[in-house]
Amino acid sequence: MNATTRHPGWTMAAYAAAVFFIVLAIGPAIWLVVGAFQSTEADLNTLSGPWTTRNFEEAVSEGGLGIAAINSVIVTLARAGLNVLLAALAAYPLARLSFRGRDAVFILVLATTMIPEQVIVVPMFKIAAGLGLYDALAGAVIPFSVSAFGIFLCRQAFLAIPRDLEEAAWIDGAGSLRIWWSVMLPLAMPSLALLALFSVIGAWSDLLWPLIILQSEHKFTLPVAINRMLDLFATNPRVAYAASVLAIVPIVVFFLAVQRWLKPELFGGAVKG
Amino acid sequence: MSTLRMHQPLTPWLFLAPALLVLGVFFVGSAIQVVHYSFTRYSAFAPPEYVGLDNYAALLSDRIFWRAIGNSFIYLLVTPVLLVLSLAAALIIDSGIRGGKPLRILLFLPVVTPTIVAAIAWRLVLNEDSGLLNQGISLLFGWAGVDGIRWLTEHPYTLFSAMMVTAWKGFGFYMMIFLAGLMLVPSSTKEAAAIDGAGPWGVFRHVTLPSLRPTITLIAVISSISALKVFDELFVTVRGVPVDQQTGVPYIYDLAFEQGAFGAACAAGVVLFAIILVFSLINLRLSSGGKERA
Numbered sequence: 268m269n270a271t272t273r274h275p276g277w278t279m280a281a282y283a284a285a286v287f288f289i290v291l292a293i294g295p296a297i298w299l300v301v302g303a304f305q306s307t308e309a310d311l312n313t314l315s316g317p318w319t320t321r322n323f324e325e326a327v328s329e330g331g332l333g334i335a336a337i338n339s340v341i342v343t344l345a346r347a348g349l350n351v352l353l354a355a356l357a358a359y360p361l362a363r364l365s366f367r368g369r370d371a372v373f374i375l376v377l378a379t380t381m382i383p384e385q386v387i388v389v390p391m392f393k394i395a396a397g398l399g400l401y402d403a404l405a406g407a408v409i410p411f412s413v414s415a416f417g418i419f420l421c422r423q424a425f426l427a428i429p430r431d432l433e434e435a436a437w438i439d440g441a442g443s444l445r446i447w448w449s450v451m452l453p454l455a456m457p458s459l460a461l462l463a464l465f466s467v468i469g470a471w472s473d474l475l476w477p478l479i480i481l482q483s484e485h486k487f488t489l490p491v492a493i494n495r496m497l498d499l500f501a502t503n504p505r506v507a508y509a510a511s512v513l514a515i516v517p518i519v520v521f522f523l524a525v526q527r528w529l530k531p532e533l534f535g536g537a538v539k540g
Numbered sequence: 541m542s543t544l545r546m547h548q549p550l551t552p553w554l555f556l557a558p559a560l561l562v563l564g565v566f567f568v569g570s571a572i573q574v575v576h577y578s579f580t581r582y583s584a585f586a587p588p589e590y591v592g593l594d595n596y597a598a599l600l601s602d603r604i605f606w607r608a609i610g611n612s613f614i615y616l617l618v619t620p621v622l623l624v625l626s627l628a629a630a631l632i633i634d635s636g637i638r639g640g641k642p643l644r645i646l647l648f649l650p651v652v653t654p655t656i657v658a659a660i661a662w663r664l665v666l667n668e669d670s671g672l673l674n675q676g677i678s679l680l681f682g683w684a685g686v687d688g689i690r691w692l693t694e695h696p697y698t699l700f701s702a703m704m705v706t707a708w709k710g711f712g713f714y715m716m717i718f719l720a721g722l723m724l725v726p727s728s729t730k731e732a733a734a735i736d737g738a739g740p741w742g743v744f745r746h747v748t749l750p751s752l753r754p755t756i757t758l759i760a761v762i763s764s765i766s767a768l769k770v771f772d773e774l775f776v777t778v779r780g781v782p783v784d785q786q787t788g789v790p791y792i793y794d795l796a797f798e799q800g801a802f803g804a805a806c807a808a809g810v811v812l813f814a815i816i817l818v819f820s821l822i823n824l825r826l827s828s829g830g831k832e833r834a
Contacts, residue, residue, distance in 0.1 A: 277740045281635045285643055288629050292647050295661035295708070298672070302664060311670060357559035360552035372556060379567045381820040385769045385789040386809035389796045390573030391566055398565075410566040413559045443551050472654040474772045475789075479797060490656045490772075497660075497779065508664075511657040522652045526645045531719035 296515070303509040322509035330499065332510050334485050335492035338404060339471060340517075342488055345408045347466035351459050354417030359447045361418070362425035363433070380415040385475065392479050402482040411469075411476065417462050424458035425451055460528035471518050489514045574813070577806035584800030595807035605808060607784040608791035611699055612768055612812070615787050618703040618710075619763045623756060625711040630718035631744070644719070651712040655705070659776035662705045666691040666777070695785040698778040705773040710766070714759050721755030722748070754826070761823045768816050788812040 302311055306319040326332040361373055391410060400406030428451060436446050474490040481487055493510045500506040578595055580588035599605050629647050633640045665672045674688035691701045725748055733743045771789040783794045796805035
């Protein structure tokens with residue numbers, strides 16, 4: 268099927284390039300992991316001991332890593348769950364029901380994709396604070412509980428579902444909510460899964476917004492806690508390396524568990540909106 | 541189809557309500573407020589007070605702001621790097637080598653890595669005294685008196701360092717989009733070109749690349765928008781570097797949350813917003829164009 272496979276020279280080049288990319292992708296993590304287990308007197312360059320788990324203990328006991336991990340799990344699950352739910356709900360009438368104002372709503376949603384959160388953090392912070400969301404985990408969740416991107420992704424998925432299935436359910440007397448739940452959602456599962464995956468990755472990594480909205484240390488999510496550790500343990504950055512290692516493990520495990528959700532073909536629709 | 545229209549008039553709005561509430565309050569509301577506050581003197585310590593165009597006038601004469609915006613444009617250089625890396629990775633996976641699927645998963649791992657973790661890991665590689673990169677440089681160019689670059693402290697290398705993190709974290713994502721694009725390249729055309737005597741390079745140059753043009757344009761625009769919005773990479777990778785050596789968003793963050801100058805930060809936000817909007821409009825045009833073709 269492919270031209271490259273018929274040219275040994277090119278095949279060799281492809282494998283060599285693959286090795287380069289593997290080294291690039293996992294290389295930086297090696298220093299991080301080694302650094303996390305080294306004791307303070309070890310030399311990082313030599314990637315050698317003495318080894319210790321003290322950095323991890325310190326990250327938990329003094330850096331508040333444990334509570335930060337719990338907060339991150341709560342915020343991430345809430346954000347991802349709400350993103351899928353709210354986007355799937357909103358996408359249904361946009362894809363399937365006809366009503367006055369549908370085009371206007373669609374354009375409004377389209378317009379919000381062009382509002383970068385980074386340039387509106389000040390008023391967003393004031394609005395969230397006005398709603399009592401300052402220094403609350405809910406404050407890290409609610410403003411980002413739905414995205415226009417998610418609505419598009421779900422709308423695309425719904426548009427691709429044949430109408431006869433809904434009509435059959437309709438004739439059987441199912442209401443809109445019932446059709447949405449038992450016909451549309453199961454058939455849109457690949458897109459919903461992709462949206463969930465992206466939401467989890469985004470929420471787990473988010474630094475700017477939690478940094479602004481969370482104030483108390485016991486409310487910090489992992490990125491905010493790690494950010495604080497960089498200053499707190501300025502003389503022994505290995506504590507922050509240990510925390511970083513612990514921050515990657517859950518997300519990598521999660522990703523490897525659901526990697527089959529990641530289908531390149533879904534990206535075509537995702538970018539075309 | 542006509543039967544589907546028979547729903548209660550409120551039904552669509554009930555489905556839409558939660559999403560519209562969140563987007564309306566936090567995004568549309570903030571977008572309106574950012575413009576409003578930009579015309580006020582407003583600090584963490586005093587309520588907004590209308591001052592007309594004062595904030596904009598102050599910005600225009602603020603050299604730090606212009607340097608930050610200039611750096612945002614320099615940061616756009618990450619786009620070609622991302623394009624080359626992600627296209628190369630996609631082509632390797634698509635070339636039919638063994639282990640293509642595991643490779644795809646492996647190269648997506650940087651995408652799932654939290655940016656702050658990626659930045660900390662790269663700080664080790666970029667460490668000026670002992671980092672791998674400078675060790676390599678002094679090994680290769682030590683004879684010429686070059687024994688290292690000040691990746692974490694000297695402008696503009698600091699920008700390049702943050703860009704490395706952006707490229708590392710991003711290429712796997714764009715690789716997936718390229719893989720989606722490569723699926724649309726008709727294999728019959730590739731085979732026909734190969735039969736006509738085109739080598740792998742010829743097939744790539746004359747068949748694959750032309751059909752990937754819409755994907756390339758799209759990725760260029762999306763990654764440019766992301767580059768203009770960058771924060772985490774600079775905030776962590778080149779921690780402590782003065783704001784005028786960083787980009788637009790760190791400038792806004794510093795103004796608002798370090799100095800408490802909310803009004804001025806909003807004016808800067810509006811300017812950056814306008815710059816990003818140009819790219820967003822191009823993106824919108826491209827994606828609606830794409831829909832018409834599809």
